[in-house]
Amino acid sequence: MHERDENILVVEDDVQICRFICYALKQEGYNYQSVDTAQGALESIVLGHIDLVLLDLGLPDFDGMEVIKKVREWSEIPILVISARDQDREKAAALDNGADDFLTKPFSATELMARIRVAIRHLRKNNGNYSSTVLTKDDLKIDLDKHLVYLGESELHMTPMEYNLLALFFKNIGKVLTTRYIIQMIWGAGYGEDTQALRTLMAGLRRKIEANPAKPQYIVTEIGVGYRMKDI
Template identity: 30%
Template sequence: MEVKYNILVVDDEKDIRDVVEIYLINGGFNVITAEDGIEALEVLKNEKIDLIILDIMMPRLDGVRACMKIRETQQIPIIMLSAKTEDSDKILGLNIGADDYITKPFNPLELVARVNSQIRRTKVFTETNEKDEYSVGALTLNSETREVFVEGKFVRLTPREFDILEVLLINIGRVLSTEQIYERVWKEDFCNSDNTVAVHIRNIREKIEINPKDPKYIKLVWGVGYKIEK
Protein backbone atom coordinates (compact mmCIF):
# COMPACT_ATOMS: atom_id res chain seq x y z
CA MET A 1 0.00 0.00 0.00
CA GLU A 2 1.35 3.45 -0.91
CA VAL A 3 2.47 5.53 2.05
CA LYS A 4 0.76 8.92 2.42
CA TYR A 5 3.01 11.56 3.93
CA ASN A 6 1.72 14.21 6.32
CA ILE A 7 2.35 17.80 5.26
CA LEU A 8 1.86 20.70 7.69
CA VAL A 9 0.86 23.94 5.92
CA VAL A 10 1.38 27.04 8.08
CA ASP A 11 0.05 30.36 6.76
CA ASP A 12 -2.16 33.07 8.24
CA GLU A 13 -3.96 33.54 4.90
CA LYS A 14 -6.82 31.06 4.63
CA ASP A 15 -7.04 31.35 0.83
CA ILE A 16 -3.41 30.25 0.50
CA ARG A 17 -3.86 27.39 2.97
CA ASP A 18 -6.92 26.19 1.07
CA VAL A 19 -5.26 26.29 -2.36
CA VAL A 20 -2.09 24.56 -1.16
CA GLU A 21 -4.17 21.94 0.64
CA ILE A 22 -6.19 21.13 -2.50
CA TYR A 23 -3.08 20.70 -4.65
CA LEU A 24 -1.27 18.62 -2.04
CA ILE A 25 -4.27 16.33 -1.53
CA ASN A 26 -4.49 15.90 -5.32
CA GLY A 27 -0.78 15.05 -5.19
CA GLY A 28 -1.46 12.19 -2.77
CA PHE A 29 -0.52 13.82 0.54
CA ASN A 30 -2.33 14.13 3.84
CA VAL A 31 -2.57 17.78 4.87
CA ILE A 32 -2.79 19.47 8.27
CA THR A 33 -3.06 23.26 8.47
CA ALA A 34 -2.13 25.89 11.02
CA GLU A 35 -2.65 29.66 11.09
CA ASP A 36 0.64 30.66 12.74
CA GLY A 37 3.84 29.37 14.33
CA ILE A 38 2.31 28.79 17.76
CA GLU A 39 -0.44 26.60 16.31
CA ALA A 40 2.15 24.77 14.20
CA LEU A 41 4.23 23.91 17.27
CA GLU A 42 1.12 22.49 18.93
CA VAL A 43 0.42 20.32 15.88
CA LEU A 44 3.99 18.98 15.99
CA LYS A 45 3.46 17.82 19.57
CA ASN A 46 0.56 15.59 18.55
CA GLU A 47 1.09 14.60 14.92
CA LYS A 48 3.81 12.86 12.91
CA ILE A 49 4.72 15.42 10.26
CA ASP A 50 6.93 14.57 7.28
CA LEU A 51 7.34 18.10 5.86
CA ILE A 52 6.39 21.67 6.80
CA ILE A 53 5.41 24.51 4.45
CA LEU A 54 6.01 27.60 6.57
CA ASP A 55 5.09 31.19 5.76
CA ILE A 56 7.47 33.86 7.09
CA MET A 57 5.12 36.79 7.76
CA MET A 58 2.58 35.68 10.38
CA PRO A 59 1.13 37.12 13.61
CA ARG A 60 1.98 35.87 17.12
CA LEU A 61 4.94 33.68 16.04
CA ASP A 62 6.38 34.31 12.59
CA GLY A 63 7.99 31.73 10.33
CA VAL A 64 11.58 32.70 11.15
CA ARG A 65 11.14 32.21 14.89
CA ALA A 66 8.99 29.12 14.36
CA CYS A 67 11.65 27.55 12.14
CA MET A 68 14.35 28.24 14.73
CA LYS A 69 12.17 26.71 17.44
CA ILE A 70 11.44 23.60 15.37
CA ARG A 71 15.15 23.15 14.59
CA GLU A 72 15.94 22.97 18.30
CA THR A 73 14.43 19.49 18.47
CA GLN A 74 13.43 18.24 14.99
CA GLN A 75 14.95 17.78 11.54
CA ILE A 76 11.72 17.78 9.53
CA PRO A 77 12.19 19.28 6.03
CA ILE A 78 10.94 22.88 5.90
CA ILE A 79 9.95 24.86 2.80
CA MET A 80 9.57 28.56 3.59
CA LEU A 81 7.09 30.86 1.85
CA SER A 82 7.59 34.61 1.59
CA ALA A 83 6.41 37.60 -0.38
CA LYS A 84 9.96 38.95 -0.15
CA THR A 85 12.22 38.34 -3.13
CA GLU A 86 15.58 39.73 -1.98
CA ASP A 87 18.51 37.29 -1.85
CA SER A 88 19.13 38.35 1.76
CA ASP A 89 15.73 36.99 2.78
CA LYS A 90 16.40 33.71 1.03
CA ILE A 91 19.80 33.41 2.69
CA LEU A 92 18.21 34.19 6.07
CA GLY A 93 15.71 31.38 5.56
CA LEU A 94 18.47 28.92 4.69
CA ASN A 95 20.67 30.10 7.55
CA ILE A 96 18.01 29.42 10.16
CA GLY A 97 17.48 25.87 8.95
CA ALA A 98 15.02 25.91 6.05
CA ASP A 99 15.61 23.36 3.30
CA ASP A 100 13.96 25.29 0.47
CA TYR A 101 12.47 28.71 -0.19
CA ILE A 102 9.74 29.84 -2.56
CA THR A 103 8.38 33.35 -3.09
CA LYS A 104 4.77 34.45 -3.38
CA PRO A 105 2.96 34.46 -5.69
CA PHE A 106 3.94 30.90 -6.62
CA ASN A 107 2.69 28.18 -8.92
CA PRO A 108 1.03 25.54 -6.68
CA LEU A 109 2.24 22.80 -9.02
CA GLU A 110 5.83 23.96 -8.50
CA LEU A 111 5.31 23.87 -4.74
CA VAL A 112 4.00 20.30 -4.96
CA ALA A 113 7.01 19.37 -7.08
CA ARG A 114 9.33 20.78 -4.43
CA VAL A 115 7.47 18.88 -1.73
CA ASN A 116 7.91 15.67 -3.71
CA SER A 117 11.61 16.43 -4.13
CA GLN A 118 12.08 16.96 -0.40
CA ILE A 119 10.16 13.80 0.49
CA ARG A 120 12.18 11.70 -1.96
CA ARG A 121 15.43 13.13 -0.69
CA THR A 122 14.60 12.58 2.97
CA LYS A 123 12.99 9.16 2.71
CA VAL A 124 14.99 7.53 -0.10
CA PHE A 125 18.41 9.12 0.13
CA THR A 126 19.93 6.76 2.68
CA GLU A 127 18.45 3.65 1.03
CA THR A 128 20.94 3.96 -1.85
CA ASN A 129 24.02 4.00 0.37
CA GLU A 130 26.14 0.87 0.75
CA LYS A 131 27.02 1.47 4.39
CA ASP A 132 25.55 3.27 7.36
CA GLU A 133 28.53 5.03 8.93
CA TYR A 134 31.26 7.29 7.60
CA SER A 135 34.15 8.71 9.60
CA VAL A 136 37.11 11.00 9.09
CA GLY A 137 39.18 12.30 11.98
CA ALA A 138 36.85 13.07 14.87
CA LEU A 139 33.84 13.42 12.55
CA THR A 140 31.31 10.58 12.30
CA LEU A 141 28.09 10.44 10.29
CA ASN A 142 25.50 7.66 10.59
CA SER A 143 23.19 7.38 7.57
CA GLU A 144 20.70 5.09 9.30
CA THR A 145 20.11 7.24 12.38
CA ARG A 146 20.90 10.48 10.48
CA GLU A 147 23.17 11.64 13.30
CA VAL A 148 26.49 13.47 13.19
CA PHE A 149 29.10 13.54 15.95
CA VAL A 150 32.31 15.54 16.31
CA GLU A 151 34.67 14.37 19.04
CA GLY A 152 31.81 12.32 20.43
CA LYS A 153 29.46 15.29 20.71
CA PHE A 154 26.19 15.30 18.81
CA VAL A 155 25.93 18.00 16.12
CA ARG A 156 22.46 19.07 15.02
CA LEU A 157 22.24 19.55 11.24
CA THR A 158 19.23 20.35 9.09
CA PRO A 159 18.16 17.56 6.70
CA ARG A 160 19.72 19.42 3.77
CA GLU A 161 22.98 20.03 5.63
CA PHE A 162 23.10 16.36 6.60
CA ASP A 163 22.68 15.23 3.00
CA ILE A 164 25.41 17.57 1.71
CA LEU A 165 27.83 16.30 4.35
CA GLU A 166 26.85 12.72 3.54
CA VAL A 167 27.49 13.21 -0.19
CA LEU A 168 30.93 14.63 0.57
CA LEU A 169 31.75 11.76 2.95
CA ILE A 170 30.55 9.11 0.49
CA ASN A 171 32.94 10.67 -2.01
CA ILE A 172 35.76 11.26 0.48
CA GLY A 173 38.97 12.42 -1.16
CA ARG A 174 37.15 13.43 -4.33
CA VAL A 175 36.38 17.01 -5.35
CA LEU A 176 32.69 17.60 -6.12
CA SER A 177 31.59 20.69 -7.99
CA THR A 178 28.79 22.87 -6.69
CA GLU A 179 26.68 21.57 -9.55
CA GLN A 180 27.35 17.91 -8.63
CA ILE A 181 26.51 18.54 -4.97
CA TYR A 182 23.33 20.42 -5.83
CA GLU A 183 22.03 17.83 -8.30
CA ARG A 184 22.80 14.87 -6.00
CA VAL A 185 21.16 16.45 -2.97
CA TRP A 186 18.33 18.50 -4.47
CA LYS A 187 17.57 15.94 -7.23
CA GLU A 188 16.99 18.70 -9.78
CA ASP A 189 18.95 20.66 -12.38
CA PHE A 190 21.51 23.12 -11.07
CA CYS A 191 20.98 26.89 -11.42
CA ASN A 192 24.28 28.68 -12.09
CA SER A 193 23.20 31.84 -10.28
CA ASP A 194 22.20 29.98 -7.13
CA ASN A 195 24.55 30.25 -4.11
CA THR A 196 22.48 27.82 -2.04
CA VAL A 197 25.22 25.17 -1.79
CA ALA A 198 27.77 27.70 -0.52
CA VAL A 199 25.33 28.96 2.11
CA HIS A 200 24.66 25.44 3.38
CA ILE A 201 28.34 24.52 3.45
CA ARG A 202 29.10 27.68 5.44
CA ASN A 203 26.41 26.62 7.92
CA ILE A 204 27.83 23.08 8.16
CA ARG A 205 31.32 24.46 8.82
CA GLU A 206 29.97 26.63 11.63
CA LYS A 207 28.67 23.47 13.28
CA ILE A 208 31.44 20.91 12.71
CA GLU A 209 34.65 22.94 12.50
CA ILE A 210 36.67 24.30 15.43
CA ASN A 211 37.66 27.23 13.21
CA PRO A 212 35.23 27.61 10.28
CA LYS A 213 37.60 30.09 8.61
CA ASP A 214 40.34 27.44 8.58
CA PRO A 215 38.28 24.27 8.02
CA LYS A 216 39.69 20.87 8.87
CA TYR A 217 37.01 18.82 7.15
CA ILE A 218 35.26 20.53 4.22
CA LYS A 219 37.91 22.01 1.94
CA LEU A 220 37.28 24.49 -0.87
CA VAL A 221 39.19 23.74 -4.06
CA TRP A 222 39.17 27.11 -5.83
CA GLY A 223 37.47 27.05 -9.19
CA VAL A 224 36.51 23.38 -8.82
CA GLY A 225 34.36 22.64 -5.80
CA TYR A 226 34.49 21.06 -2.34
CA LYS A 227 35.94 17.91 -0.83
CA ILE A 228 36.60 16.13 2.43
CA GLU A 229 40.15 14.80 2.59
CA LYS A 230 40.94 11.26 3.72
Protein backbone atom coordinates in the same frame (compact mmCIF):
# COMPACT_ATOMS: atom_id res chain seq x y z
CA MET B 1 -5.84 9.85 -7.78
CA HIS B 2 -3.24 7.97 -5.76
CA GLU B 3 -3.53 8.37 -1.99
CA ARG B 4 -0.17 9.07 -0.41
CA ASP B 5 1.19 8.21 3.01
CA GLU B 6 2.89 11.53 3.83
CA ASN B 7 1.27 14.01 6.21
CA ILE B 8 1.88 17.66 5.34
CA LEU B 9 1.37 20.61 7.66
CA VAL B 10 0.38 23.89 5.98
CA VAL B 11 1.24 26.95 8.10
CA GLU B 12 -0.40 29.94 6.40
CA ASP B 13 -2.58 32.78 7.71
CA ASP B 14 -3.73 34.03 4.29
CA VAL B 15 -7.05 32.22 3.79
CA GLN B 16 -6.97 32.26 -0.02
CA ILE B 17 -3.40 31.02 -0.28
CA CYS B 18 -4.08 28.34 2.32
CA ARG B 19 -7.10 27.13 0.34
CA PHE B 20 -5.04 27.09 -2.86
CA ILE B 21 -2.27 25.02 -1.27
CA CYS B 22 -4.68 22.61 0.42
CA TYR B 23 -6.62 22.12 -2.82
CA ALA B 24 -3.39 21.35 -4.68
CA LEU B 25 -2.37 18.84 -2.01
CA LYS B 26 -5.80 17.21 -2.11
CA GLN B 27 -5.65 16.87 -5.89
CA GLU B 28 -2.33 15.03 -5.56
CA GLY B 29 -3.64 12.71 -2.84
CA TYR B 30 -1.60 14.08 0.07
CA ASN B 31 -2.83 14.01 3.66
CA TYR B 32 -2.68 17.49 5.12
CA GLN B 33 -3.75 19.77 7.93
CA SER B 34 -3.49 23.53 8.24
CA VAL B 35 -2.87 26.07 10.99
CA ASP B 36 -2.61 29.86 10.81
CA THR B 37 -0.23 30.69 13.68
CA ALA B 38 3.36 29.93 14.64
CA GLN B 39 2.23 28.50 17.97
CA GLY B 40 -0.25 26.25 16.21
CA ALA B 41 2.56 25.04 13.94
CA LEU B 42 4.82 24.12 16.86
CA GLU B 43 2.00 22.31 18.66
CA SER B 44 1.08 20.34 15.54
CA ILE B 45 4.68 19.32 14.91
CA VAL B 46 5.11 18.17 18.51
CA LEU B 47 1.79 16.35 18.79
CA GLY B 48 1.15 15.11 15.28
CA HIS B 49 2.79 12.75 12.82
CA ILE B 50 4.00 15.41 10.39
CA ASP B 51 6.36 14.51 7.53
CA LEU B 52 6.74 17.91 5.86
CA VAL B 53 6.03 21.52 6.86
CA LEU B 54 5.00 24.22 4.35
CA LEU B 55 5.77 27.38 6.34
CA ASP B 56 4.83 30.99 5.75
CA LEU B 57 7.15 33.46 7.48
CA GLY B 58 4.70 36.30 8.05
CA LEU B 59 2.54 34.82 10.80
CA PRO B 60 0.35 36.86 13.18
CA ASP B 61 1.78 35.75 16.55
CA PHE B 62 5.51 35.51 15.86
CA ASP B 63 7.80 35.25 12.87
CA GLY B 64 8.09 31.99 10.99
CA MET B 65 11.87 32.29 11.19
CA GLU B 66 11.54 31.56 14.91
CA VAL B 67 9.54 28.43 14.10
CA ILE B 68 12.45 27.16 12.02
CA LYS B 69 14.94 27.84 14.82
CA LYS B 70 12.79 26.18 17.48
CA VAL B 71 12.02 23.09 15.40
CA ARG B 72 15.67 22.64 14.47
CA GLU B 73 16.56 22.40 18.17
CA TRP B 74 15.04 18.92 18.24
CA SER B 75 13.85 17.83 14.79
CA GLU B 76 15.13 17.42 11.22
CA ILE B 77 11.63 17.39 9.71
CA PRO B 78 11.76 18.92 6.19
CA ILE B 79 10.66 22.57 6.12
CA LEU B 80 9.70 24.27 2.86
CA VAL B 81 9.35 28.02 3.37
CA ILE B 82 6.62 29.69 1.31
CA SER B 83 6.84 33.45 1.62
CA ALA B 84 6.25 36.76 -0.10
CA ARG B 85 9.64 37.90 1.16
CA ASP B 86 11.76 37.81 -1.96
CA GLN B 87 14.91 39.47 -0.65
CA ASP B 88 18.01 37.33 -1.04
CA ARG B 89 19.03 37.94 2.57
CA GLU B 90 15.65 36.66 3.81
CA LYS B 91 16.02 33.49 1.75
CA ALA B 92 19.58 32.99 2.93
CA ALA B 93 18.56 33.56 6.57
CA ALA B 94 15.77 30.97 6.34
CA LEU B 95 18.11 28.40 4.78
CA ASP B 96 20.92 29.16 7.25
CA ASN B 97 18.47 28.70 10.13
CA GLY B 98 17.55 25.23 8.90
CA ALA B 99 14.88 25.47 6.20
CA ASP B 100 15.30 22.92 3.40
CA ASP B 101 13.92 25.02 0.55
CA PHE B 102 12.36 28.41 -0.20
CA LEU B 103 9.47 29.13 -2.56
CA THR B 104 8.56 32.76 -3.26
CA LYS B 105 4.95 33.88 -3.66
CA PRO B 106 3.27 33.89 -6.10
CA PHE B 107 3.93 30.35 -7.29
CA SER B 108 2.17 27.71 -9.38
CA ALA B 109 0.76 24.43 -8.12
CA THR B 110 3.15 22.65 -10.50
CA GLU B 111 6.22 24.24 -8.91
CA LEU B 112 4.89 23.63 -5.40
CA MET B 113 4.32 19.93 -6.12
CA ALA B 114 7.79 19.59 -7.63
CA ARG B 115 9.40 21.06 -4.50
CA ILE B 116 7.29 18.78 -2.30
CA ARG B 117 8.35 15.70 -4.27
CA VAL B 118 12.01 16.63 -3.78
CA ALA B 119 11.52 17.05 -0.03
CA ILE B 120 9.70 13.73 0.26
CA ARG B 121 12.41 11.89 -1.66
CA HIS B 122 14.91 13.19 0.89
CA LEU B 123 12.59 12.12 3.70
CA ARG B 124 12.27 8.58 2.34
CA LYS B 125 16.03 8.26 1.92
CA ASN B 126 16.62 9.36 5.51
CA ASN B 127 13.86 7.18 6.94
CA GLY B 128 15.20 4.22 4.99
CA ASN B 129 18.68 4.74 6.44
CA TYR B 130 19.92 5.72 3.01
CA SER B 131 23.60 5.00 3.31
CA SER B 132 24.80 4.14 -0.18
CA THR B 133 28.38 5.19 -0.69
CA VAL B 134 27.92 5.50 -4.47
CA LEU B 135 25.66 8.40 -5.44
CA THR B 136 24.61 9.25 -8.98
CA LYS B 137 22.98 12.12 -10.83
CA ASP B 138 22.47 11.42 -14.54
CA ASP B 139 25.97 10.65 -15.91
CA LEU B 140 27.78 11.98 -12.84
CA LYS B 141 28.75 9.52 -10.10
CA ILE B 142 30.68 9.85 -6.84
CA ASP B 143 32.05 7.00 -4.72
CA LEU B 144 32.26 8.35 -1.18
CA ASP B 145 34.27 5.39 0.13
CA LYS B 146 36.91 5.43 -2.59
CA HIS B 147 36.87 9.22 -3.13
CA LEU B 148 36.39 8.75 -6.86
CA VAL B 149 34.27 10.73 -9.32
CA TYR B 150 33.10 9.52 -12.74
CA LEU B 151 31.43 11.29 -15.64
CA GLY B 152 29.99 8.57 -17.80
CA GLU B 153 32.69 5.91 -17.91
CA SER B 154 35.54 8.38 -17.41
CA GLU B 155 37.16 8.96 -14.05
CA LEU B 156 37.62 12.66 -13.26
CA HIS B 157 40.69 14.02 -11.51
CA MET B 158 39.57 16.19 -8.59
CA THR B 159 41.55 18.31 -6.19
CA PRO B 160 40.68 17.54 -2.54
CA MET B 161 38.71 20.81 -2.28
CA GLU B 162 36.76 20.12 -5.49
CA TYR B 163 35.95 16.61 -4.29
CA ASN B 164 34.76 17.87 -0.89
CA LEU B 165 32.57 20.48 -2.56
CA LEU B 166 31.00 17.98 -4.95
CA ALA B 167 30.41 15.49 -2.12
CA LEU B 168 28.67 18.22 -0.13
CA PHE B 169 26.27 18.84 -3.02
CA PHE B 170 25.60 15.14 -3.56
CA LYS B 171 24.73 14.74 0.11
CA ASN B 172 22.28 17.65 -0.19
CA ILE B 173 20.96 17.08 -3.70
CA GLY B 174 17.98 19.28 -4.55
CA LYS B 175 18.63 21.53 -1.56
CA VAL B 176 19.75 25.15 -1.76
CA LEU B 177 23.03 25.61 0.09
CA THR B 178 23.92 29.18 1.04
CA THR B 179 27.39 30.53 0.35
CA ARG B 180 27.89 30.95 4.08
CA TYR B 181 27.04 27.32 4.78
CA ILE B 182 29.27 26.01 1.99
CA ILE B 183 32.22 28.10 3.15
CA GLN B 184 31.81 26.85 6.72
CA MET B 185 31.60 23.23 5.58
CA ILE B 186 34.55 23.40 3.18
CA TRP B 187 36.95 25.79 4.90
CA GLY B 188 35.71 25.81 8.50
CA ALA B 189 33.70 28.18 10.70
CA GLY B 190 36.63 30.52 11.32
CA TYR B 191 37.42 31.12 7.66
CA GLY B 192 35.19 34.15 7.21
CA GLU B 193 33.06 34.85 4.16
CA ASP B 194 35.46 34.95 1.23
CA THR B 195 32.94 34.39 -1.56
CA GLN B 196 35.60 34.89 -4.22
CA ALA B 197 37.40 31.76 -3.06
CA LEU B 198 34.15 29.81 -3.35
CA ARG B 199 33.42 31.22 -6.83
CA THR B 200 36.89 30.20 -7.97
CA LEU B 201 36.48 26.69 -6.56
CA MET B 202 33.03 26.37 -8.13
CA ALA B 203 34.34 27.50 -11.53
CA GLY B 204 37.03 24.82 -11.42
CA LEU B 205 34.52 22.13 -10.46
CA ARG B 206 32.10 23.15 -13.19
CA ARG B 207 34.81 23.00 -15.84
CA LYS B 208 35.27 19.33 -14.95
CA ILE B 209 31.68 18.15 -14.60
CA GLU B 210 29.68 20.42 -16.93
CA ALA B 211 29.56 20.13 -20.72
CA ASN B 212 28.84 23.87 -20.77
CA PRO B 213 29.79 25.62 -17.50
CA ALA B 214 27.81 28.70 -18.58
CA LYS B 215 24.64 26.57 -18.68
CA PRO B 216 25.20 24.05 -15.88
CA GLN B 217 23.40 20.72 -15.95
CA TYR B 218 24.26 19.66 -12.42
CA ILE B 219 24.93 22.57 -10.05
CA VAL B 220 23.01 25.81 -10.58
CA THR B 221 23.47 29.22 -9.01
CA GLU B 222 20.69 30.59 -6.81
CA ILE B 223 21.49 34.26 -7.36
CA GLY B 224 22.22 36.14 -4.16
CA VAL B 225 21.78 33.03 -2.03
CA GLY B 226 24.06 30.15 -2.99
CA TYR B 227 24.02 26.99 -5.11
CA ARG B 228 21.84 23.92 -5.63
CA MET B 229 22.51 20.55 -7.17
CA LYS B 230 19.56 19.71 -9.40
CA ASP B 231 17.32 16.87 -8.38
CA ILE B 232 14.64 17.23 -11.06
